[in-house]
Amino acid sequence: xxxxxxxxxxxxxxxxxxxxxxxxxxxxxxxxxxxxxxxxxxxxxxxxxxxxxxxxxxxxxxxxxxxxxxxxxxxxxxxx
Amino acid sequence: xxxxxxxxxxxxxxxxxxxxxxxxxxxxxxxxxxxxxxxxxxxxxxxxxxxxxxxxxxxxxxxxxxxxxxxxxxxxxxxxxxxxxxxxxxxxxxxxxxxxxxxxxxxxxxxxxxxxxxxxxxxxxxxxxxxxxxxxxxxxxxxxxxxxxxxxxxxxxxxxxxxxxxxxxxxxxxxxxxxxxxxxxxxxxxxxxxxxxxxxxxxxxxxxxxxxxxxxxxxxxxxxxxxx
Numbered sequence: 001x002x003x004x005x006x007x008x009x010x011x012x013x014x015x016x017x018x019x020x021x022x023x024x025x026x027x028x029x030x031x032x033x034x035x036x037x038x039x040x041x042x043x044x045x046x047x048x049x050x051x052x053x054x055x056x057x058x059x060x061x062x063x064x065x066x067x068x069x070x071x072x073x074x075x076x077x078x079x080x
Numbered sequence: 081x082x083x084x085x086x087x088x089x090x091x092x093x094x095x096x097x098x099x100x101x102x103x104x105x106x107x108x109x110x111x112x113x114x115x116x117x118x119x120x121x122x123x124x125x126x127x128x129x130x131x132x133x134x135x136x137x138x139x140x141x142x143x144x145x146x147x148x149x150x151x152x153x154x155x156x157x158x159x160x161x162x163x164x165x166x167x168x169x170x171x172x173x174x175x176x177x178x179x180x181x182x183x184x185x186x187x188x189x190x191x192x193x194x195x196x197x198x199x200x201x202x203x204x205x206x207x208x209x210x211x212x213x214x215x216x217x218x219x220x221x222x223x224x225x226x227x228x229x230x231x232x233x234x235x236x237x238x239x240x241x242x243x244x245x246x247x248x249x250x251x252x253x254x255x256x257x258x259x260x261x262x263x264x265x266x267x268x269x270x271x272x273x274x275x276x277x278x279x280x281x282x283x284x285x286x287x288x289x290x291x292x293x294x295x296x297x298x299x300x301x302x303x304x305x306x307x308x
Contacts, residue, residue: 015227016259022187041136066144069137069173071180071229 002048003055006078009068010040043067055079081305083108083123086151088142093128093165093282100285101125104298113142117150122305123160124151126167128220128280138181138223139169148174158308160204160301161274165221168267168276177269177276178229179238181221185259189222193290194257196265196279197245203272204304206241208296214249215293217279219257219265224278226260226267241275242266 011017017039024037045062049055056079063075083106087094094110101108111117117124131142142148148170155161155176163171171177184190196217198209209215228238243263244255251263258265258278266277281294 016185016225018183018185018187066140067136069140069180072182072227 002046003052004080005043005045005047005055005059005062006080007043007045007059007063007067008040008076009043009063009073010038010075011072012074015072041067052079081106081122081302082119083125084111084117084119084121085109085125085127086111086113086117086147087127088113088129088131088145088170090131090133091127091129091166093280096280096282097125097127097164100282100294101298103285104295104302106298106302111147113145113147116147117154120157121154121159122308123162123301124154126151126161126163126170127282128165128167131166131170134166134223137169137173139166139171139173142166142170143173143175152176155269155271155274158273160304161269162205162297162301163274163276164280164282165219165224165278168278169223171269171274171276176274177267178235179267180227180229181224181276181278182227183223184221184225184257189220190224190257191218191220192257193218194265194279195245195247195249195255196242197249197251199240199243203241203268203275203300205272205275205297205300207300207303209300212249214245214247215296216291217281217284217294218291219279220283221258221278224258224260224265226264226278228261228264238264239268239272240264240266241268242277242279
């Protein structure tokens with residue numbers, strides 16, 4: 001059956017995030033008072049798996065092999 | 081001796097690399113990634129550009145194409161691999177070189193001449209330089225800040241080829257144009273037949289362009305290949 005994996009990839013804590021820093025400044029230039037901002041990528045993958053745990057394992061493989069670079073990034077997976 | 085310049089969708093510095101290398105008398109093939117590396121190439125250049133639109137991460141998608149398996153095989157046989165700019169990002173993403181080249185510290189595409197300090201001349205890419213020599217090679221990137229891989233049992237400190245410096249060889253924050261860790265902008269792989277560098281040696285091969293220092297990187301490679 002088909003499962004949906006929602007995968008979020010972002011920088012590990014402590015990593016410099018120039019994109020988020022620039023967006024945060026732009027938000028505050030618009031009059032907001034944002035103290036902290038993270039920029040993350042979100043992927044929604046629909047694929048066949050034998051079970052929810054199999055779907056999760058496949059999503060982990062996607063992250064390890066392509067979607068995330070373990071040197072600087074972390075990922076979170078939700079399977080439906 | 082035969083070299084290859086590998087191209088991916090979005091590669092755009094391949095003609096410059098081909099021009100620089102063939103101008104030194106090297107027989108060079110232009111190889112589209114889907115064609116694979118079918119010859120026993122002595123050296124492979126992965127040129128700059130924006131492969132696959134820099135989507136996901138710069139170099140991430142090109143790094144996972146089949147031709148990179150051929151590159152890994154040739155590297156193990158002792159062939160040279162030079163990744164330039166986007167090619168350097170691809171080399172890191174493919175695991176040939178530790179660490180990652182990621183977004184510049186400041187939101188700016190930096191395109192300028194830079195001075196580099198040659199950290200070692202004990203490599204196939206730098207043998208014609210003096211250790212500590214200052215050379216001039218331009219950069220052009222928005223994603224070139226080097227972040228080393230975390231140290232672990234199997235991962236030591238990066239083996240450094242080039243650092244940003246001033247004309248006197250001093251590395252100070254003002255010359256760290258992209259915010260790289262310890263001014264690093266050229267890194268060897270686990271063996272020194274692999275080099276990933278953000279500066280463009282192929283754009284420093286003609287006096288008209290202001291520097292011919294890049295030529296000596298290619299001449300070092302030729303020297304190595306001839307005596308291999």
